[in-house]
Amino acid sequence: MSLVTESSTPPNEARNDAGVSLFLDEQKALACIHCGLCLGSCPTYLETGNENDSPRGRIYLMRALQDGRLALEAEAARHLDLCLGCRACEAVCPSGVQYGALLEHTRDHVEHHYRRPWFQRFLRRVAIERVFPFPTRMKLALLPLRGLRWIGLDRWLPKFLKDAAALVPRDAQGVDLEEMYASETGGGASSGVPQSVGFVSGCVMPVLFGATQQNSIGLLNRQGLEVKVPRDQGCCGALYAHSGQLELARECARKNIAAFEAISVSTIVINAAGCGSTLKEYGSLLAEDPEWADRAAAFAAKVKDLSEVLVVEPGSASGTSKDRVTYHDACHLAHAQRIVREPRQLIRRVAGTGFVELPESDVCCGSAGTYNLTEPAMAERLQSRKVENILKSGATVVVTTNPGCLLQIRAGLERAGATHVRVMHLADFLAELPGSTV
Numbered sequence: 385m386s387l388v389t390e391s392s393t394p395p396n397e398a399r400n401d402a403g404v405s406l407f408l409d410e411q412k413a414l415a416c417i418h419c420g421l422c423l424g425s426c427p428t429y430l431e432t433g434n435e436n437d438s439p440r441g442r443i444y445l446m447r448a449l450q451d452g453r454l455a456l457e458a459e460a461a462r463h464l465d466l467c468l469g470c471r472a473c474e475a476v477c478p479s480g481v482q483y484g485a486l487l488e489h490t491r492d493h494v495e496h497h498y499r500r501p502w503f504q505r506f507l508r509r510v511a512i513e514r515v516f517p518f519p520t521r522m523k524l525a526l527l528p529l530r531g532l533r534w535i536g537l538d539r540w541l542p543k544f545l546k547d548a549a550a551l552v553p554r555d556a557q558g559v560d561l562e563e564m565y566a567s568e569t570g571g572g573a574s575s576g577v578p579q580s581v582g583f584v585s586g587c588v589m590p591v592l593f594g595a596t597q598q599n600s601i602g603l604l605n606r607q608g609l610e611v612k613v614p615r616d617q618g619c620c621g622a623l624y625a626h627s628g629q630l631e632l633a634r635e636c637a638r639k640n641i642a643a644f645e646a647i648s649v650s651t652i653v654i655n656a657a658g659c660g661s662t663l664k665e666y667g668s669l670l671a672e673d674p675e676w677a678d679r680a681a682a683f684a685a686k687v688k689d690l691s692e693v694l695v696v697e698p699g700s701a702s703g704t705s706k707d708r709v710t711y712h713d714a715c716h717l718a719h720a721q722r723i724v725r726e727p728r729q730l731i732r733r734v735a736g737t738g739f740v741e742l743p744e745s746d747v748c749c750g751s752a753g754t755y756n757l758t759e760p761a762m763a764e765r766l767q768s769r770k771v772e773n774i775l776k777s778g779a780t781v782v783v784t785t786n787p788g789c790l791l792q793i794r795a796g797l798e799r800a801g802a803t804h805v806r807v808m809h810l811a812d813f814l815a816e817l818p819g820s821t822v
């Protein structure tokens with residue numbers, strides 16, 4: 385029985401003469417030459433060994449759905465749901481397949497044509513999409529958990545809720561940022577970067593990572609940069625774009641573009657990898673909107689990850705950290721933004737010879753936005769795989785650049801009893817340790 389519900393078709397979804405939805409850019413899909421070189425990089429294929437859980441298999445499923453050769457039913461949706469959207473496949477593809485774009489449009493089609501079981505609908509549409517992108521709602525949603533923890537009843541939660549609660553650190557503190565942070569050290573023109581930068585505060589970061597926000601701004605200030613944080617900004621839209629709600633993602637993009645246009649900066653800094661990749665893709669997100677396309681492209685060209693803006697002085701001495709430090713590549717920094725060298729250079733500046741590479745550093749930790757809530761079983765397998773590799777490396781500090789990875793890896797290490805290993809955002813690592821002069 386088909387689960388298609390035509391009434392929810394997105395208004396801008398094209399159809400062919402036979403009335404079939406054309407949600408997929410056929411040319412982008414045909415770029416896949418089926419070589420299979422991406423299979424060894426795909427975390428879900430590594431775990432299941434099932435071709436349908438591989439990039440090549442999923443592209444085949446997407447095309448079969450569009451061609452009408454496959455009904456949009458539970459099994460097809462399952463293989464697409466299981467994709468992390470990590471884009472490791474995209475980074476190794478010799479044919480330049482834009483897998484992330486194919487997935488986003490397919491998910492948009494799935495969410496508007498496939499009726500999920502009620503719990504999945506509630507989880508996605510209400511618990512996640514109506515809470516996570518709104519910091520005030522997130523703070524309110526966390527109150528019951530803090531209360532349960534305070535009276536010691538959190539251990540009696542059902543497994544799903546207990547696992548979700550384990551992701552929230554007990555010492556999590558938020559922050560309300562000011563609109564302006566002046567630098568005490570003067571202009572940063574000597575480093576070739578502008579003197580004023582905009583800062584994207586995000587949704588999860590100001591609720592759970594207040595110190596990281598302050599450290600990020602502090603590092604920019606120390607580099608001579610004045611930091612402006614526009615009040616009118618909101619969620620970057622990554623959560624919506626990755627979960628099949630492209631129109632909602634576009635609304636977020638328009639709001640942020642207008643907010644940052646008002647502060648006239650030539651660089652916009654973000655310290656969360658997942659948000660950064662979406663911000664850098666506003667141009668393609670709004671390419672079909674004549675009023676916003678050029679403004680979106682101009683905004684996207686200004687966006688930089690924090691690690692791209694912080695500068696390591698040439699010839700600077702290696703650091704003095706006594707820790708054994710490793711680095712986990714957040715998928716949306718390494719694969720979507722292709723930034724792997726800059727964070728390592730910054731870490732080595734502090735850690736010196738204490739830096740060790742992490743085996744499988746660029747394999748997803750299972751966080752993948754809200755994947756660890758919607759697909760907890762696979763997320764836990766990948767979390768365990770990540771923890772095993774960290775323990776194998778002998779590291780006592782794991783540095784990364786995305787809030788989801790921080791929460792997922794911390795929870796995994798805690799479950800494994802490896803409480804001697806600290807998991808830190810790059811900004812906290814650079815700000816805290818001696819020898820940090822970036």
Ligand code: SF4
Binds near residue numbers: 478
């Ligand atoms: S997505 Fe790229 S790497 Fe994977 S099978 Fe297709 S062409 Fe090959």
Ligand code: SF4
Binds near residue numbers: 473483
């Ligand atoms: S995005 Fe990640 S999980 Fe999805 S097919 Fe590509 S490599 Fe596999």
